[in-house]
Amino acid sequence: MKKHRGPRSAKMSNVTTRFAPSPTGYIHVGNLRTALMNYLISRKAGGTFILRLDDTDQERSKQEYADSIMADLEWLGIHWDRVEKQSMRIDRYREAAEELKNKGRVYECFESSIELELKRKKQLNMHRPPVYDRASLGLSDANKAKMRTEGYDSYWRFLLNWTHIEWNDKILGPISIDASSVSDPVLIRADGRILYTFASSVDDIDMGVTFIVRGADHVTNTATQIQIMEAMSGTPPSFAHHSLLTGGKGEELSKRLGTLSLRDLRTQGVEPMALLSLMARLGSSKPVELASSIQDLIDGFDVSSFGAAPTKFNAEDLFPLTRAHVQSLPLPAVADQIKALGVTEAEAQDFWNIAKANITILSDLKEWADLFQNGADPLIETEDASFVQEALAMLPPRPWTKSTWSEWTEAVKTATGRKGKTLYMPLRKALTGRTDGPEMADIMPLIKVVKTG
RNA sequence: GGCCCGUUCGUCUAUCGGUUAGGACAUCUGGUUUUCAACCAGGUAAGAGGGGUUCGACUCCCCUACGGGCUGCCA
Numbered sequence: 001m002k003k004h005r006g007p008r009s010a011k012m013s014n015v016t017t018r019f020a021p022s023p024t025g026y027i028h029v030g031n032l033r034t035a036l037m038n039y040l041i042s043r044k045a046g047g048t049f050i051l052r053l054d055d056t057d058q059e060r061s062k063q064e065y066a067d068s069i070m071a072d073l074e075w076l077g078i079h080w081d082r083v084e085k086q087s088m089r090i091d092r093y094r095e096a097a098e099e100l101k102n103k104g105r106v107y108e109c110f111e112s113s114i115e116l117e118l119k120r121k122k123q124l125n126m127h128r129p130p131v132y133d134r135a136s137l138g139l140s141d142a143n144k145a146k147m148r149t150e151g152y153d154s155y156w157r158f159l160l161n162w163t164h165i166e167w168n169d170k171i172l173g174p175i176s177i178d179a180s181s182v183s184d185p186v187l188i189r190a191d192g193r194i195l196y197t198f199a200s201s202v203d204d205i206d207m208g209v210t211f212i213v214r215g216a217d218h219v220t221n222t223a224t225q226i227q228i229m230e231a232m233s234g235t236p237p238s239f240a241h242h243s244l245l246t247g248g249k250g251e252e253l254s255k256r257l258g259t260l261s262l263r264d265l266r267t268q269g270v271e272p273m274a275l276l277s278l279m280a281r282l283g284s285s286k287p288v289e290l291a292s293s294i295q296d297l298i299d300g301f302d303v304s305s306f307g308a309a310p311t312k313f314n315a316e317d318l319f320p321l322t323r324a325h326v327q328s329l330p331l332p333a334v335a336d337q338i339k340a341l342g343v344t345e346a347e348a349q350d351f352w353n354i355a356k357a358n359i360t361i362l363s364d365l366k367e368w369a370d371l372f373q374n375g376a377d378p379l380i381e382t383e384d385a386s387f388v389q390e391a392l393a394m395l396p397p398r399p400w401t402k403s404t405w406s407e408w409t410e411a412v413k414t415a416t417g418r419k420g421k422t423l424y425m426p427l428r429k430a431l432t433g434r435t436d437g438p439e440m441a442d443i444m445p446l447i448k449v450v451k452t453g
Numbered sequence: 454g455g456c457c458c459g460u461u462c463g464u465c466u467a468u469c470g471g472u473u474a475g476g477a478c479a480u481c482u483g484g485u486u487u488u489c490a491a492c493c494a495g496g497u498a499a500g501a502g503g504g505g506u507u508c509g510a511c512u513c514c515c516c517u518a519c520g521g522g523c524u525g526c527c528a
Contacts, residue, residue, distance in 0.1 A: 181524090283466085357489090358489075409487085
């Protein structure tokens with residue numbers, strides 16, 4: 001059976017997942033983890049992956065961010081089958097709201113935000129849970145009409161059934177939340193704007209989403225959304241809530257988002273496959289290892305292998321993976337960059353073979369290109385100075401080949417009596433300006449300039 | 454304050470009552486290499502605390518501590 005599928009191949013299953021970022025900022029590692037999990041699940045099942053821009057917050061949502069989210073996902077190789085924008089579906093949400101009003105599951109409220117805040121403070125002071133008291137639910141039609149004519153703005157809440165809302169979370173296990181410990185969620189603001197919880201529930205039903213992976217910060221939302229979906233006669237999807245990423249000391253990660261946006265990681269030289277490899281495994285019981293392809297990640301992904309405890313994320317862990325990935329690249333993958341460094345096509349293969357083992361990120365190639373083309377500032381210990389001077393005087397004429405090093409050092413050995421490390425290391429330092437690097441025999445043909453001072 | 458979740462080597466984790474508590478990454482040592490890296494071999498390293506239940510608890514229950522999340526007319 002052939003595994004590959006064309007970009008528009010027919011669905012092999014009805015598994016549908018979605019990544020639903022709000023375009024209010026750049027995508028970051030935490031977001032990416034969610035996106036990747038949903039993507040991998042859909043691909044593994046041969047299902048559909050939807051990119052949904054949750055842009056109902058018109059004040060904070062920006063097209064610029066939407067564009068950057070899509071660009072970042074594409075950079076990583078995460079492709080979506082469908083893209084949706086909540087701002088294009090407002091009419092549908094209003095229609096769904098009418099349906100729920102008719103069913104008596106959405107009710108009109110008249111408190112101002114200030115009033116609600118006061119209520120909460122009062123409840124907190126009395127050591128009571130700050131749950132909305134449903135004061136407006138008891139208002140008679142006449143009362144409501146009166147308040148409307150008096151200019152009170154109304155907003156709309158969903159009437160929760162006070163039951164225990166339960167689901168079997170694919171990561172957390174069985175969850176039970178007492179609906180009476182949660183406020184009736186606001187679905188429509190006084191200014192008419194549809195709120196996330198409602199839009200999201202409508203979309204997940206309408207779009208046939210069957211599996212939602214999201215952060216543990218949505219656990220309580222899930223409880224209310226399950227009831228909203230059921231009130232719309234929809235079937236709630238399966239849910240999995242992954243733990244949130246924290247910094248190395250367990251601190252909240254969002255405070256440091258500035259350094260953890262994909263944009264930043266990208267400019268630091270992190271390779272997409274390194275990032276994907278870490279994100280697909282970090283916090284799971286499977287070992288973090290560099291994947292050779294996205295298909296690798298798809299094959300090895302198992303959402304149930306993730307733990308519920310908060311997960312520490314260290315950006316440094318990306319660099320060993322990046323290095324491993326970079327070193328595995330064939331010449332064609334890096335030919336353009338090597339050419340841009342001024343390395344001739346004839347020497348490109350040798351240059352890459354030699355340099356790749358000594359870099360972490362691709363831009364590290366520059367220092368090797370510089371060294372070969374312009375020479376290195378020699379590193380000469382005072383006790384080696386005369387030895388080095390004598391040895392350099394014995395350098396054979398060009399062109400240098402792979403045997404130049406052994407011929408030269410053999411001659412120097414005979415002339416000076418030095419051998420082993422005391423022979424080789426000062427010469428390495430004199431020619432390359434450093435104590436580490438590729439085999440000298442390999443390097444010699446590429447060295448164009450030897451600085452002597 | 455209320456509700457939900459969590460706590461095993463430095464890190465991510467395995468263990469579905471009986472294990473020398475396993476693996477991966479990191480680290481250390483040895484081998485290999487003119488150097489570094491890579492590679493190979495080996496080592497160090499863990500059940501938050503206290504009560505129960507049980508012949509036996511990392512595992513089940515309770516309490517405490519600590520950590521995370523939610524508690525918006527944000528998402």
